[in-house]
Amino acid sequence: MADRRDTFVVLGGTGSIGSALVRQLSDAGDNVVVGARDSRKAALMADEVDCDVHSIEANSPSSIRSCVKAAAEKYGSITGVVNCIGSVLLKPAHLTTDAEWHNTITTNLTSSFSLIQAAAKSLRQTGGSIVLVSSAAARIGLPNHEAIAAAKAGIIGLTLSAAATYSKHGIQVNAVAPGLVKSEMTRKLWETEEAAAMSASMHALGRLGEPDDVARVISWLLSPANTWMTGQTIGVDGGLGSVLTRMKM
Numbered sequence: 544m545a546d547r548r549d550t551f552v553v554l555g556g557t558g559s560i561g562s563a564l565v566r567q568l569s570d571a572g573d574n575v576v577v578g579a580r581d582s583r584k585a586a587l588m589a590d591e592v593d594c595d596v597h598s599i600e601a602n603s604p605s606s607i608r609s610c611v612k613a614a615a616e617k618y619g620s621i622t623g624v625v626n627c628i629g630s631v632l633l634k635p636a637h638l639t640t641d642a643e644w645h646n647t648i649t650t651n652l653t654s655s656f657s658l659i660q661a662a663a664k665s666l667r668q669t670g671g672s673i674v675l676v677s678s679a680a681a682r683i684g685l686p687n688h689e690a691i692a693a694a695k696a697g698i699i700g701l702t703l704s705a706a707a708t709y710s711k712h713g714i715q716v717n718a719v720a721p722g723l724v725k726s727e728m729t730r731k732l733w734e735t736e737e738a739a740a741m742s743a744s745m746h747a748l749g750r751l752g753e754p755d756d757v758a759r760v761i762s763w764l765l766s767p768a769n770t771w772m773t774g775q776t777i778g779v780d781g782g783l784g785s786v787l788t789r790m791k792m
């Protein structure tokens with residue numbers, strides 16, 4: 544074993560939630576291996592934070608396998624893996640092209656399946672944690688979210704089944720389901736004051752999420768404090784997925 548610290552693989556570690564998580568894990572002294580598609584962003588990340596970077600693509604299971612394998616080989620074993628790769632598509636089904644549908648499923652669901660395939664091989668020896676990212680949109684009907692809601696609902700099912708399959712190997716599989724978080728992919732929904740106020744009003748806690756709000760819960764799911772949870776999808780959503788604040792009586 545090259546190092547006694549915990550080792551985590553974060554796919555999409557150059558994104559808003561992913562990079563917040565990478566910073567939290569690195570600040571805690573863990574080894575962090577980032578899987579990223581954009582080499583320029585990955586290089587900036589490695590300059591800023593003590594982490595390794597590997598090139599991956601959501602539609603390439605072999606690139607995801609190579610990233611996880613490289614982490615396990617370098618550090619002797621891995622403690623946990625997280626998929627922060629994702630996209631958003633706000634369109635009704637009748638206006639969604641076949642290419643947009645396939646891209647939404649591949650980016651969000653296939654990348655999560657590929658990570659489980661890759662990580663289970665390594666974690667079966669040691670136990671550990673897998674965390675996926677679903678969405679509040681998978682649990683409450685929101686208009687114009689058909690493709691992304693389907694992809695993110697698939698992640699909830701994937702989490703449940705993988706948790707059942709791998710529990711005997713000491714692997715915990717959980718997911719988070721964020722509400723609207725201020726990130727690159729959602730910029731249009733919060734960059735003007737009017738849009739931000741409209742979006743915030745859908746969340747019982749009255750504000751949009753910050754990447755750190757979600758990253759903190761993922762960090763906890765990966766930590767030794769998470770002793771007895773598996774198969775769960777946790778809403779980190781200011782209430783969007785489950786709490787109404789106004790009702791006509």
Ligand SMILES: NC(=O)c1ccc[n+]([C@@H]2O[C@H](COP(=O)([O-])OP(=O)(O)OC[C@H]3O[C@@H](n4cnc5c(N)ncnc54)[C@H](OP(=O)(O)O)[C@@H]3O)[C@@H](O)[C@H]2O)c1
Pocket residue numbers: 554555556557558559560561579580581584599600601602626627628629630631650651676677678679720721722723724725726727728729
């Ligand atoms: N923000 C929200 O309101 C919200 C709500 C619910 C769920 N989520 C989920 O949270 C996760 C993180 O998203 P975020 O909010 O942090 O958005 P973000 O900043 O846009 O991050 C998305 C990440 O996915 C990566 N990515 C996208 N397509 C890829 C592909 N084809 N191959 C490899 N990587 C790819 C991006 O890479 P680059 O860095 O190269 O762009 C980026 O690292 C996603 O799963 C998203 O669906 C977000």
